[in-house]
Amino acid sequence: xxxxxxxxxxxxxxxxxxxxxxxxxxxxxxxxxxxxxxxxxxxxxxxxxxxxxxxxxxxxxxxxxxxxxxxxxxxxxxxxxxxxxxxxxxxxxxxxxxxxxxxxxxxxxxxxxxxxxxxxxxxxxxxxxxxxxxxxxxxxxxxxxxxxxxxxxxxxxxxxxxxxxxxxxxxxxxxxxxxxxxxxxxxxxxxxxxxxxxxxxxxxxxxxxxxxxxxxxxxxxxxxxxxxxxxxxxxxxxxxxxxxxxxxxxxxxxxxxxxxxxxxxxxxxxxxxxxxxxxxxxxxxxxxxxxxxxxxxxxxxxxxxxxxxxxxxxxxxxxxxxxxxxxxxxxxxxxxxxxxxxxxxxxxxxxxxxxxxxxxxxxxxxxxxxxxxxxxxxxxxxxxxxxxxxxxxxxxxxxxxxxxxxxxxxxxxxxxxxxxxxxxxxxxxxxxxxxxxxxxxxx
Amino acid sequence: xxxxxxxxxxxxxxxxxxxxxxxxxxxxxxxxxxxxxxxxxxxxxxxxxxxxxxxxxxxxxxxxxxxxxxxxxxxxxxxxxxxxxxxxxxxxxx
Numbered sequence: 001x002x003x004x005x006x007x008x009x010x011x012x013x014x015x016x017x018x019x020x021x022x023x024x025x026x027x028x029x030x031x032x033x034x035x036x037x038x039x040x041x042x043x044x045x046x047x048x049x050x051x052x053x054x055x056x057x058x059x060x061x062x063x064x065x066x067x068x069x070x071x072x073x074x075x076x077x078x079x080x081x082x083x084x085x086x087x088x089x090x091x092x093x094x095x096x097x098x099x100x101x102x103x104x105x106x107x108x109x110x111x112x113x114x115x116x117x118x119x120x121x122x123x124x125x126x127x128x129x130x131x132x133x134x135x136x137x138x139x140x141x142x143x144x145x146x147x148x149x150x151x152x153x154x155x156x157x158x159x160x161x162x163x164x165x166x167x168x169x170x171x172x173x174x175x176x177x178x179x180x181x182x183x184x185x186x187x188x189x190x191x192x193x194x195x196x197x198x199x200x201x202x203x204x205x206x207x208x209x210x211x212x213x214x215x216x217x218x219x220x221x222x223x224x225x226x227x228x229x230x231x232x233x234x235x236x237x238x239x240x241x242x243x244x245x246x247x248x249x250x251x252x253x254x255x256x257x258x259x260x261x262x263x264x265x266x267x268x269x270x271x272x273x274x275x276x277x278x279x280x281x282x283x284x285x286x287x288x289x290x291x292x293x294x295x296x297x298x299x300x301x302x303x304x305x306x307x308x309x310x311x312x313x314x315x316x317x318x319x320x321x322x323x324x325x326x327x328x329x330x331x332x333x334x335x336x337x338x339x340x341x342x343x344x345x346x347x348x349x350x351x352x353x354x355x356x357x358x359x360x361x362x363x364x365x366x367x368x369x370x371x372x373x374x375x376x377x378x379x380x381x382x383x384x385x386x387x388x389x390x391x392x393x394x395x396x397x398x399x400x401x402x403x404x405x406x407x408x409x410x411x412x413x414x415x416x417x418x419x420x421x422x423x424x425x426x427x428x429x430x431x432x433x434x435x436x437x438x439x440x441x442x443x
Numbered sequence: 444x445x446x447x448x449x450x451x452x453x454x455x456x457x458x459x460x461x462x463x464x465x466x467x468x469x470x471x472x473x474x475x476x477x478x479x480x481x482x483x484x485x486x487x488x489x490x491x492x493x494x495x496x497x498x499x500x501x502x503x504x505x506x507x508x509x510x511x512x513x514x515x516x517x518x519x520x521x522x523x524x525x526x527x528x529x530x531x532x533x534x535x536x537x
Contacts, residue, residue: 332475
Protein backbone atom coordinates (compact mmCIF):
# COMPACT_ATOMS: atom_id res chain seq x y z
CA UNK A 1 0.00 0.00 0.00
CA UNK A 2 1.20 3.52 -0.68
CA UNK A 3 2.43 5.63 2.22
CA UNK A 4 0.12 8.32 3.53
CA UNK A 5 1.56 11.78 3.23
CA UNK A 6 -0.01 15.13 3.93
CA UNK A 7 0.10 16.67 0.48
CA UNK A 8 -2.09 18.96 -1.55
CA UNK A 9 -4.70 17.15 -3.64
CA UNK A 10 -4.10 17.35 -7.36
CA UNK A 11 -6.65 19.94 -8.40
CA UNK A 12 -6.01 19.50 -12.12
CA UNK A 13 -8.58 16.79 -12.75
CA UNK A 14 -11.08 18.26 -10.31
CA UNK A 15 -10.98 21.60 -12.08
CA UNK A 16 -11.21 19.83 -15.40
CA UNK A 17 -14.44 18.13 -14.40
CA UNK A 18 -15.82 21.39 -13.03
CA UNK A 19 -14.91 23.19 -16.25
CA UNK A 20 -16.92 20.63 -18.17
CA UNK A 21 -20.00 21.79 -16.35
CA UNK A 22 -20.29 18.98 -13.85
CA UNK A 23 -21.65 21.45 -11.34
CA UNK A 24 -24.43 22.63 -13.59
CA UNK A 25 -25.12 19.66 -15.81
CA UNK A 26 -23.85 16.85 -13.63
CA UNK A 27 -26.12 13.87 -14.15
CA UNK A 28 -26.58 14.39 -17.87
CA UNK A 29 -22.87 14.80 -18.47
CA UNK A 30 -21.92 11.75 -16.44
CA UNK A 31 -24.61 9.73 -18.16
CA UNK A 32 -23.15 10.55 -21.56
CA UNK A 33 -19.53 10.13 -20.40
CA UNK A 34 -19.63 7.50 -17.67
CA UNK A 35 -15.84 7.14 -17.53
CA UNK A 36 -15.79 10.51 -15.77
CA UNK A 37 -17.95 9.20 -12.92
CA UNK A 38 -14.88 8.30 -10.92
CA UNK A 39 -13.54 11.82 -11.09
CA UNK A 40 -16.23 13.97 -9.63
CA UNK A 41 -14.95 16.51 -7.08
CA UNK A 42 -16.38 14.38 -4.27
CA UNK A 43 -14.48 11.29 -5.31
CA UNK A 44 -11.25 13.14 -6.02
CA UNK A 45 -11.22 14.38 -2.43
CA UNK A 46 -11.04 10.73 -1.26
CA UNK A 47 -7.43 10.38 -2.45
CA UNK A 48 -6.13 13.36 -0.54
CA UNK A 49 -2.46 12.91 0.23
CA UNK A 50 -2.05 9.48 -1.33
CA UNK A 51 0.34 8.53 -4.12
CA UNK A 52 0.16 5.73 -6.68
CA UNK A 53 3.49 3.96 -7.28
CA UNK A 54 3.87 3.73 -11.04
CA UNK A 55 6.25 1.63 -13.13
CA UNK A 56 6.83 2.14 -16.83
CA UNK A 57 7.40 -0.62 -19.33
CA UNK A 58 8.78 0.99 -22.46
CA UNK A 59 10.72 4.20 -22.02
CA UNK A 60 11.03 5.37 -25.61
CA UNK A 61 9.59 8.67 -26.82
CA UNK A 62 6.04 7.95 -25.73
CA UNK A 63 7.14 6.45 -22.42
CA UNK A 64 9.18 9.55 -21.68
CA UNK A 65 6.19 11.67 -22.68
CA UNK A 66 4.21 9.91 -19.96
CA UNK A 67 7.03 10.43 -17.48
CA UNK A 68 6.88 14.17 -18.14
CA UNK A 69 3.15 14.06 -17.38
CA UNK A 70 3.61 11.92 -14.27
CA UNK A 71 6.35 13.94 -12.62
CA UNK A 72 4.22 16.99 -11.72
CA UNK A 73 1.37 14.85 -10.36
CA UNK A 74 0.89 15.00 -6.62
CA UNK A 75 -0.87 11.65 -6.52
CA UNK A 76 1.73 9.62 -8.42
CA UNK A 77 5.41 8.75 -8.26
CA UNK A 78 7.55 6.83 -10.74
CA UNK A 79 9.21 3.97 -8.89
CA UNK A 80 10.44 1.72 -11.68
CA UNK A 81 11.47 1.77 -15.34
CA UNK A 82 11.87 -1.11 -17.75
CA UNK A 83 13.17 -1.25 -21.30
CA UNK A 84 15.19 -3.73 -23.34
CA UNK A 85 16.84 -0.87 -25.25
CA UNK A 86 19.49 0.64 -22.99
CA UNK A 87 19.72 4.13 -24.55
CA UNK A 88 16.00 4.69 -23.89
CA UNK A 89 16.31 3.37 -20.36
CA UNK A 90 19.22 5.71 -19.67
CA UNK A 91 17.31 8.71 -21.00
CA UNK A 92 14.32 7.88 -18.85
CA UNK A 93 16.59 7.27 -15.89
CA UNK A 94 17.83 10.84 -16.09
CA UNK A 95 14.23 12.02 -15.69
CA UNK A 96 13.57 9.71 -12.73
CA UNK A 97 16.88 9.04 -11.00
CA UNK A 98 15.13 7.49 -8.01
CA UNK A 99 13.34 4.85 -10.09
CA UNK A 100 14.67 1.30 -10.14
CA UNK A 101 15.68 0.09 -13.59
CA UNK A 102 14.91 -3.28 -15.21
CA UNK A 103 15.50 -4.98 -18.54
CA UNK A 104 12.94 -7.74 -18.00
CA UNK A 105 9.36 -6.60 -17.33
CA UNK A 106 8.42 -9.91 -15.73
CA UNK A 107 11.02 -9.39 -13.01
CA UNK A 108 9.70 -5.87 -12.49
CA UNK A 109 6.13 -7.16 -12.09
CA UNK A 110 7.30 -9.31 -9.18
CA UNK A 111 8.02 -6.20 -7.12
CA UNK A 112 5.40 -5.55 -4.41
CA UNK A 113 6.26 -1.85 -4.43
CA UNK A 114 4.38 -1.14 -7.62
CA UNK A 115 0.68 -0.25 -7.77
CA UNK A 116 0.31 0.34 -11.48
CA UNK A 117 2.22 -0.07 -14.72
CA UNK A 118 2.22 2.15 -17.79
CA UNK A 119 2.92 0.20 -20.97
CA UNK A 120 4.36 2.10 -23.94
CA UNK A 121 5.80 -0.64 -26.09
CA UNK A 122 5.34 -1.87 -29.67
CA UNK A 123 1.83 -3.09 -30.38
CA UNK A 124 2.71 -6.79 -30.48
CA UNK A 125 3.78 -6.58 -26.83
CA UNK A 126 0.58 -5.00 -25.54
CA UNK A 127 -1.39 -8.22 -25.06
CA UNK A 128 1.27 -10.31 -23.28
CA UNK A 129 2.32 -7.42 -21.03
CA UNK A 130 -1.24 -6.39 -20.14
CA UNK A 131 -2.23 -9.95 -19.30
CA UNK A 132 0.96 -10.59 -17.31
CA UNK A 133 0.57 -7.36 -15.40
CA UNK A 134 -3.07 -8.06 -14.53
CA UNK A 135 -2.09 -11.57 -13.42
CA UNK A 136 0.61 -10.06 -11.25
CA UNK A 137 -2.03 -7.99 -9.49
CA UNK A 138 -1.06 -4.65 -10.96
CA UNK A 139 -3.30 -1.93 -12.32
CA UNK A 140 -2.51 -1.35 -15.97
CA UNK A 141 -2.41 1.66 -18.29
CA UNK A 142 -1.57 0.66 -21.82
CA UNK A 143 -0.96 2.75 -24.91
CA UNK A 144 -3.35 2.38 -27.78
CA UNK A 145 -4.26 0.34 -29.74
CA UNK A 146 -5.36 -2.53 -27.54
CA UNK A 147 -3.49 -5.31 -29.34
CA UNK A 148 -2.13 -6.52 -32.66
CA UNK A 149 -4.74 -9.18 -33.41
CA UNK A 150 -8.46 -9.66 -32.80
CA UNK A 151 -7.81 -12.75 -30.71
CA UNK A 152 -5.46 -10.81 -28.46
CA UNK A 153 -8.05 -8.04 -28.05
CA UNK A 154 -10.66 -10.59 -27.06
CA UNK A 155 -8.27 -12.18 -24.58
CA UNK A 156 -7.62 -8.83 -22.93
CA UNK A 157 -11.31 -8.01 -22.79
CA UNK A 158 -12.13 -11.39 -21.25
CA UNK A 159 -9.36 -10.99 -18.66
CA UNK A 160 -10.61 -7.53 -17.85
CA UNK A 161 -14.14 -8.77 -17.21
CA UNK A 162 -12.95 -11.03 -14.42
CA UNK A 163 -10.19 -8.99 -12.85
CA UNK A 164 -10.69 -6.52 -10.04
CA UNK A 165 -7.73 -4.50 -11.29
CA UNK A 166 -7.96 -1.22 -13.11
CA UNK A 167 -7.29 -1.28 -16.84
CA UNK A 168 -7.01 1.80 -19.01
CA UNK A 169 -6.07 2.29 -22.61
CA UNK A 170 -4.72 5.63 -23.70
CA UNK A 171 -7.77 6.82 -25.62
CA UNK A 172 -6.98 10.35 -24.63
CA UNK A 173 -9.71 12.04 -26.64
CA UNK A 174 -12.14 10.68 -24.05
CA UNK A 175 -10.52 13.11 -21.63
CA UNK A 176 -9.86 15.98 -24.01
CA UNK A 177 -11.96 18.97 -23.07
CA UNK A 178 -12.70 19.91 -26.70
CA UNK A 179 -14.03 16.45 -27.43
CA UNK A 180 -16.02 16.21 -24.24
CA UNK A 181 -17.72 19.53 -24.76
CA UNK A 182 -18.13 18.91 -28.46
CA UNK A 183 -19.80 15.58 -27.78
CA UNK A 184 -22.15 17.20 -25.29
CA UNK A 185 -23.18 19.57 -28.05
CA UNK A 186 -23.54 16.82 -30.63
CA UNK A 187 -25.64 14.65 -28.35
CA UNK A 188 -27.83 17.63 -27.44
CA UNK A 189 -28.77 17.95 -31.12
CA UNK A 190 -26.83 21.08 -31.98
CA UNK A 191 -25.81 19.78 -35.40
CA UNK A 192 -28.95 17.72 -35.88
CA UNK A 193 -29.15 14.07 -36.89
CA UNK A 194 -25.83 12.39 -37.58
CA UNK A 195 -25.54 11.80 -41.30
CA UNK A 196 -21.84 11.06 -41.72
CA UNK A 197 -18.32 11.43 -40.46
CA UNK A 198 -15.13 12.39 -42.25
CA UNK A 199 -11.87 11.75 -40.55
CA UNK A 200 -8.40 12.09 -41.91
CA UNK A 201 -4.88 12.17 -40.67
CA UNK A 202 -2.22 13.43 -43.04
CA UNK A 203 1.46 13.79 -42.29
CA UNK A 204 4.57 14.15 -44.36
CA UNK A 205 7.11 11.97 -42.62
CA UNK A 206 8.49 8.51 -43.33
CA UNK A 207 7.84 7.39 -39.74
CA UNK A 208 11.43 6.18 -39.51
CA UNK A 209 13.73 6.60 -36.58
CA UNK A 210 17.52 6.52 -36.84
CA UNK A 211 18.88 3.04 -36.26
CA UNK A 212 22.43 2.59 -34.90
CA UNK A 213 22.63 -0.97 -36.21
CA UNK A 214 20.69 -2.88 -38.86
CA UNK A 215 19.96 -5.55 -36.24
CA UNK A 216 17.80 -3.03 -34.43
CA UNK A 217 15.77 -2.03 -37.49
CA UNK A 218 12.63 -4.04 -36.65
CA UNK A 219 12.90 -3.19 -32.96
CA UNK A 220 13.21 0.56 -33.36
CA UNK A 221 11.12 0.98 -36.51
CA UNK A 222 8.49 -1.46 -35.28
CA UNK A 223 5.69 0.68 -36.71
CA UNK A 224 6.73 -0.28 -40.23
CA UNK A 225 6.42 -4.06 -39.93
CA UNK A 226 3.34 -6.22 -39.71
CA UNK A 227 4.54 -8.52 -36.96
CA UNK A 228 4.70 -5.55 -34.60
CA UNK A 229 2.30 -2.95 -35.98
CA UNK A 230 -1.10 -2.45 -37.56
CA UNK A 231 0.25 0.54 -39.45
CA UNK A 232 -1.69 3.75 -39.92
CA UNK A 233 -4.89 2.14 -38.68
CA UNK A 234 -3.73 1.08 -35.21
CA UNK A 235 -1.32 3.98 -34.77
CA UNK A 236 -3.57 6.79 -35.93
CA UNK A 237 -7.09 5.78 -36.94
CA UNK A 238 -7.95 4.14 -33.65
CA UNK A 239 -8.49 7.51 -31.97
CA UNK A 240 -10.66 8.83 -34.74
CA UNK A 241 -12.81 5.75 -35.10
CA UNK A 242 -13.41 5.84 -31.36
CA UNK A 243 -14.61 9.43 -31.67
CA UNK A 244 -17.01 8.54 -34.48
CA UNK A 245 -18.51 5.71 -32.46
CA UNK A 246 -18.80 7.98 -29.47
CA UNK A 247 -20.74 10.49 -31.56
CA UNK A 248 -22.91 7.90 -33.26
CA UNK A 249 -23.43 5.78 -30.12
CA UNK A 250 -23.20 2.79 -32.44
CA UNK A 251 -20.54 0.61 -34.05
CA UNK A 252 -20.18 0.23 -37.83
CA UNK A 253 -21.29 -3.13 -39.16
CA UNK A 254 -18.98 -3.29 -42.18
CA UNK A 255 -15.89 -1.78 -43.76
CA UNK A 256 -14.26 -1.63 -47.16
CA UNK A 257 -11.02 0.00 -48.13
CA UNK A 258 -7.80 0.25 -50.03
CA UNK A 259 -4.26 0.48 -48.79
CA UNK A 260 -1.02 0.95 -50.62
CA UNK A 261 2.62 1.88 -50.27
CA UNK A 262 2.72 4.90 -52.51
CA UNK A 263 5.67 7.00 -51.46
CA UNK A 264 7.85 5.32 -48.86
CA UNK A 265 9.01 2.24 -50.73
CA UNK A 266 11.81 1.49 -48.32
CA UNK A 267 11.14 -2.10 -47.39
CA UNK A 268 8.30 -1.36 -44.99
CA UNK A 269 5.36 -3.74 -44.83
CA UNK A 270 2.57 -1.45 -43.66
CA UNK A 271 0.65 0.90 -45.97
CA UNK A 272 1.59 4.55 -46.17
CA UNK A 273 -1.73 5.48 -47.76
CA UNK A 274 -5.11 4.17 -46.66
CA UNK A 275 -8.66 5.02 -47.60
CA UNK A 276 -11.66 3.29 -46.04
CA UNK A 277 -15.38 3.53 -45.61
CA UNK A 278 -17.08 2.19 -42.52
CA UNK A 279 -20.82 1.72 -42.68
CA UNK A 280 -23.30 1.79 -39.80
CA UNK A 281 -26.51 -0.20 -40.13
CA UNK A 282 -28.56 2.96 -40.65
CA UNK A 283 -26.50 3.89 -43.70
CA UNK A 284 -24.37 6.51 -42.01
CA UNK A 285 -20.77 6.18 -43.10
CA UNK A 286 -17.36 7.11 -41.82
CA UNK A 287 -14.96 8.13 -44.54
CA UNK A 288 -11.44 7.61 -43.30
CA UNK A 289 -8.23 8.57 -45.01
CA UNK A 290 -4.64 8.70 -43.89
CA UNK A 291 -1.38 9.15 -45.69
CA UNK A 292 2.07 10.15 -44.58
CA UNK A 293 3.46 11.86 -47.67
CA UNK A 294 1.38 15.02 -47.64
CA UNK A 295 0.31 17.10 -44.67
CA UNK A 296 -1.82 19.73 -46.40
CA UNK A 297 -5.11 18.60 -44.89
CA UNK A 298 -3.70 17.89 -41.44
CA UNK A 299 -5.88 16.01 -39.00
CA UNK A 300 -9.61 16.46 -38.65
CA UNK A 301 -12.47 14.62 -37.01
CA UNK A 302 -15.58 15.96 -38.72
CA UNK A 303 -18.97 14.86 -37.49
CA UNK A 304 -21.63 15.79 -40.03
CA UNK A 305 -25.20 16.51 -39.03
CA UNK A 306 -28.11 17.78 -41.07
CA UNK A 307 -27.94 21.10 -39.22
CA UNK A 308 -24.19 21.55 -38.99
CA UNK A 309 -20.70 20.14 -38.83
CA UNK A 310 -18.53 19.64 -35.76
CA UNK A 311 -14.79 19.44 -36.22
CA UNK A 312 -13.74 18.00 -32.90
CA UNK A 313 -10.03 18.13 -33.62
CA UNK A 314 -10.11 21.92 -33.82
CA UNK A 315 -13.01 22.48 -31.45
CA UNK A 316 -14.91 24.43 -34.10
CA UNK A 317 -18.39 23.83 -35.39
CA UNK A 318 -20.35 25.26 -38.29
CA UNK A 319 -24.08 25.57 -38.74
CA UNK A 320 -25.77 25.07 -42.10
CA UNK A 321 -27.86 28.20 -41.62
CA UNK A 322 -24.64 30.27 -41.50
CA UNK A 323 -23.63 29.51 -45.06
CA UNK A 324 -23.30 33.18 -45.93
CA UNK A 325 -20.69 34.20 -43.45
CA UNK A 326 -19.54 37.77 -43.82
CA UNK A 327 -22.26 38.51 -46.34
CA UNK A 328 -24.52 41.38 -45.48
CA UNK A 329 -28.21 41.27 -46.26
CA UNK A 330 -27.83 43.34 -49.41
CA UNK A 331 -24.99 41.08 -50.61
CA UNK A 332 -27.12 38.01 -50.07
CA UNK A 333 -30.03 39.62 -51.91
CA UNK A 334 -27.85 40.57 -54.86
CA UNK A 335 -26.34 37.06 -54.90
CA UNK A 336 -29.79 35.53 -54.96
CA UNK A 337 -30.92 37.81 -57.79
CA UNK A 338 -27.72 37.06 -59.63
CA UNK A 339 -28.15 33.29 -59.27
CA UNK A 340 -31.67 33.45 -60.62
CA UNK A 341 -30.59 35.56 -63.58
CA UNK A 342 -27.44 33.60 -64.41
CA UNK A 343 -28.60 30.18 -63.27
CA UNK A 344 -28.92 28.48 -66.63
CA UNK A 345 -25.90 27.67 -68.75
CA UNK A 346 -27.27 27.45 -72.28
CA UNK A 347 -24.27 25.58 -73.59
CA UNK A 348 -24.80 22.81 -71.08
CA UNK A 349 -28.42 22.35 -72.00
CA UNK A 350 -30.14 21.99 -68.64
CA UNK A 351 -29.61 24.30 -65.66
CA UNK A 352 -26.43 23.57 -63.82
CA UNK A 353 -24.46 25.49 -61.26
CA UNK A 354 -21.47 24.12 -59.40
CA UNK A 355 -21.95 23.99 -55.64
CA UNK A 356 -18.56 25.22 -54.62
CA UNK A 357 -17.62 25.14 -50.97
CA UNK A 358 -19.16 28.03 -49.10
CA UNK A 359 -17.75 29.99 -46.21
CA UNK A 360 -19.33 29.33 -42.87
CA UNK A 361 -19.11 31.29 -39.68
CA UNK A 362 -17.00 29.37 -37.16
CA UNK A 363 -18.34 28.77 -33.67
CA UNK A 364 -16.04 27.62 -30.89
CA UNK A 365 -16.70 24.75 -28.55
CA UNK A 366 -14.57 26.38 -25.88
CA UNK A 367 -14.22 30.10 -25.34
CA UNK A 368 -10.73 31.46 -24.90
CA UNK A 369 -7.40 29.80 -25.64
CA UNK A 370 -7.07 26.05 -26.00
CA UNK A 371 -4.65 23.63 -27.61
CA UNK A 372 -5.22 22.08 -31.01
CA UNK A 373 -3.43 18.92 -31.98
CA UNK A 374 -2.20 19.34 -35.55
CA UNK A 375 -1.46 15.62 -35.74
CA UNK A 376 2.13 16.10 -36.88
CA UNK A 377 3.95 14.92 -33.77
CA UNK A 378 4.94 11.29 -33.58
CA UNK A 379 5.28 11.51 -29.81
CA UNK A 380 2.21 13.32 -28.62
CA UNK A 381 0.46 16.64 -28.53
CA UNK A 382 0.21 19.12 -25.69
CA UNK A 383 -2.95 19.05 -23.59
CA UNK A 384 -4.74 16.52 -25.75
CA UNK A 385 -6.21 14.59 -22.85
CA UNK A 386 -3.14 12.38 -22.33
CA UNK A 387 -2.22 13.92 -18.99
CA UNK A 388 -5.85 13.88 -17.83
CA UNK A 389 -6.35 10.20 -18.61
CA UNK A 390 -3.02 9.33 -17.00
CA UNK A 391 -3.97 11.35 -13.94
CA UNK A 392 -7.30 9.53 -13.85
CA UNK A 393 -5.47 6.19 -13.99
CA UNK A 394 -3.19 7.14 -11.13
CA UNK A 395 -6.20 8.12 -9.06
CA UNK A 396 -7.84 4.82 -9.94
CA UNK A 397 -4.69 2.99 -8.76
CA UNK A 398 -5.33 4.51 -5.34
CA UNK A 399 -9.09 4.03 -5.16
CA UNK A 400 -9.16 0.75 -7.07
CA UNK A 401 -12.17 1.97 -9.03
CA UNK A 402 -12.39 0.66 -12.58
CA UNK A 403 -12.98 3.25 -15.27
CA UNK A 404 -16.33 2.77 -16.95
CA UNK A 405 -16.38 2.03 -20.70
CA UNK A 406 -12.70 2.86 -21.29
CA UNK A 407 -11.72 -0.71 -22.10
CA UNK A 408 -14.85 -1.21 -24.17
CA UNK A 409 -14.20 1.92 -26.22
CA UNK A 410 -10.61 0.83 -26.82
CA UNK A 411 -11.76 -2.66 -27.77
CA UNK A 412 -14.31 -1.38 -30.30
CA UNK A 413 -11.90 1.10 -31.87
CA UNK A 414 -9.07 -1.42 -32.13
CA UNK A 415 -11.32 -4.08 -33.61
CA UNK A 416 -12.49 -1.64 -36.28
CA UNK A 417 -8.87 -0.80 -37.11
CA UNK A 418 -7.96 -4.45 -37.46
CA UNK A 419 -11.04 -5.09 -39.58
CA UNK A 420 -10.03 -2.15 -41.74
CA UNK A 421 -6.64 -3.74 -42.28
CA UNK A 422 -8.32 -7.01 -43.16
CA UNK A 423 -10.62 -5.28 -45.65
CA UNK A 424 -7.68 -3.60 -47.33
CA UNK A 425 -5.62 -6.78 -47.47
CA UNK A 426 -8.45 -8.93 -48.78
CA UNK A 427 -9.88 -6.20 -51.03
CA UNK A 428 -13.47 -6.86 -50.02
CA UNK A 429 -16.25 -5.66 -47.75
CA UNK A 430 -15.73 -7.14 -44.30
CA UNK A 431 -18.55 -7.47 -41.79
CA UNK A 432 -17.96 -7.28 -38.05
CA UNK A 433 -17.45 -10.89 -36.98
CA UNK A 434 -20.04 -12.29 -34.59
CA UNK A 435 -17.47 -14.02 -32.41
CA UNK A 436 -15.82 -10.73 -31.51
CA UNK A 437 -18.96 -8.79 -30.63
CA UNK A 438 -19.35 -7.82 -26.98
CA UNK A 439 -22.50 -6.73 -25.07
CA UNK A 440 -21.30 -3.10 -25.02
CA UNK A 441 -21.59 -2.84 -28.78
CA UNK A 442 -24.67 -1.42 -30.45
CA UNK A 443 -24.98 -1.93 -34.16
CA UNK B 444 -19.45 76.84 -80.44
CA UNK B 445 -22.99 76.40 -79.33
CA UNK B 446 -23.63 77.13 -75.69
CA UNK B 447 -25.35 74.45 -73.69
CA UNK B 448 -27.70 75.87 -71.13
CA UNK B 449 -28.81 73.65 -68.30
CA UNK B 450 -31.80 75.19 -66.73
CA UNK B 451 -32.62 75.12 -63.07
CA UNK B 452 -35.70 73.05 -63.87
CA UNK B 453 -33.55 70.46 -65.58
CA UNK B 454 -31.25 70.24 -62.55
CA UNK B 455 -34.23 69.87 -60.24
CA UNK B 456 -35.67 67.18 -62.42
CA UNK B 457 -32.42 65.19 -62.48
CA UNK B 458 -31.96 65.54 -58.74
CA UNK B 459 -35.48 64.24 -58.25
CA UNK B 460 -34.65 61.21 -60.37
CA UNK B 461 -31.45 60.65 -58.37
CA UNK B 462 -33.32 60.94 -55.09
CA UNK B 463 -35.90 58.43 -56.27
CA UNK B 464 -33.12 56.00 -57.22
CA UNK B 465 -31.49 56.49 -53.84
CA UNK B 466 -34.76 55.82 -52.02
CA UNK B 467 -35.25 52.70 -54.07
CA UNK B 468 -31.76 51.43 -53.22
CA UNK B 469 -32.20 52.34 -49.57
CA UNK B 470 -35.49 50.45 -49.44
CA UNK B 471 -33.81 47.47 -51.06
CA UNK B 472 -31.22 47.47 -48.29
CA UNK B 473 -33.93 47.61 -45.64
CA UNK B 474 -35.78 44.70 -47.27
CA UNK B 475 -32.52 42.72 -47.37
CA UNK B 476 -31.88 43.33 -43.68
CA UNK B 477 -35.39 42.14 -42.83
CA UNK B 478 -35.31 39.14 -45.15
CA UNK B 479 -31.90 37.82 -44.15
CA UNK B 480 -32.12 38.94 -40.53
CA UNK B 481 -28.83 40.75 -40.57
CA UNK B 482 -27.97 43.52 -38.09
CA UNK B 483 -29.75 46.86 -38.57
CA UNK B 484 -26.40 48.63 -38.45
CA UNK B 485 -26.10 47.56 -42.09
CA UNK B 486 -28.39 50.48 -42.94
CA UNK B 487 -25.28 52.56 -42.34
CA UNK B 488 -22.43 50.12 -42.99
CA UNK B 489 -23.72 49.01 -46.38
CA UNK B 490 -24.24 52.58 -47.62
CA UNK B 491 -21.59 51.87 -50.23
CA UNK B 492 -23.82 49.25 -51.83
CA UNK B 493 -26.78 51.66 -51.62
CA UNK B 494 -24.86 54.39 -53.42
CA UNK B 495 -23.60 51.95 -56.04
CA UNK B 496 -27.13 50.66 -56.68
CA UNK B 497 -28.37 54.28 -56.84
CA UNK B 498 -25.83 55.05 -59.51
CA UNK B 499 -26.59 51.92 -61.51
CA UNK B 500 -30.35 52.48 -61.39
CA UNK B 501 -29.94 56.17 -62.26
CA UNK B 502 -27.74 55.35 -65.23
CA UNK B 503 -30.21 52.70 -66.35
CA UNK B 504 -33.12 55.12 -66.13
CA UNK B 505 -31.04 57.78 -67.89
CA UNK B 506 -30.38 55.33 -70.67
CA UNK B 507 -34.04 54.42 -70.97
CA UNK B 508 -35.04 58.08 -70.99
CA UNK B 509 -32.46 58.82 -73.60
CA UNK B 510 -33.73 56.01 -75.82
CA UNK B 511 -37.31 57.21 -75.39
CA UNK B 512 -36.32 60.78 -76.21
CA UNK B 513 -34.55 59.88 -79.42
CA UNK B 514 -37.29 57.47 -80.41
CA UNK B 515 -39.90 60.19 -80.00
CA UNK B 516 -37.81 62.62 -81.96
CA UNK B 517 -37.28 60.10 -84.74
CA UNK B 518 -40.94 59.34 -85.00
CA UNK B 519 -41.88 63.02 -85.00
CA UNK B 520 -39.46 63.79 -87.79
CA UNK B 521 -40.63 61.01 -90.06
CA UNK B 522 -44.30 61.23 -89.30
CA UNK B 523 -46.71 61.59 -92.39
CA UNK B 524 -49.11 63.95 -90.53
CA UNK B 525 -48.35 67.49 -91.86
CA UNK B 526 -49.66 68.99 -88.62
CA UNK B 527 -46.72 67.54 -86.95
CA UNK B 528 -44.30 69.01 -89.41
CA UNK B 529 -42.53 72.08 -88.25
CA UNK B 530 -43.47 74.94 -90.58
CA UNK B 531 -40.72 77.36 -91.58
CA UNK B 532 -40.94 80.78 -89.95
CA UNK B 533 -41.50 83.98 -91.93
CA UNK B 534 -37.95 84.92 -91.17
CA UNK B 535 -36.68 81.65 -92.64
CA UNK B 536 -38.84 82.16 -95.73
CA UNK B 537 -37.41 85.60 -96.30
